[in-house]
Amino acid sequence: MHGYMRMYWAKKILEWTPSPEIAQQIAIDLNDKYELDGRDPNGYTGIAWSIGGIHDRAWFERPIFGKIRYMNYNGCKSKFDVMKYIEMHNS
Structure with missing residues (x-):
């Protein structure tokens, strides 16, 4: 997943769950299962930055x-071509 998308994705999980702790666990579980860098320090750091503000x-x-x-x-639209990203991953 594009780094900026992981940040946005994790923040949406935070927005949709009752607590940061639950959001972090859901994000970790999904990241570990579906992403190439699952169970990698980069994935955990990206999630911690997005939900917990680590290193920010x-x-x-x-x-x-x-x-x-x-x-x-x-903000996503200003950083990259969102529609192209969706098309690329929708096929």
């Missing part, structure tokens, strides 16, 4: 995310 600075506090960096779809 504090941001403005907001609901659900607290001081963890917020990411949204428009």
Whole structure:
């Protein structure tokens, strides 16, 4: 998975679950099962950065995310071609 997509994906899991602990466990389980770098330090670090803010600075506090960096779809569109990414992985 593209690194930016993993960050966005993990943050969506955080948004959709009742707690950061549950979000982190779900993200780890899915990453370990489906990603090439499953059970790799890079995967765990990406998830910890996205959900726990590891290796990142504090941001403005907001609901659900607290001081963890917020990411949204428009941010993804500014970093890479989202539709091309979807088409590439949808075939």
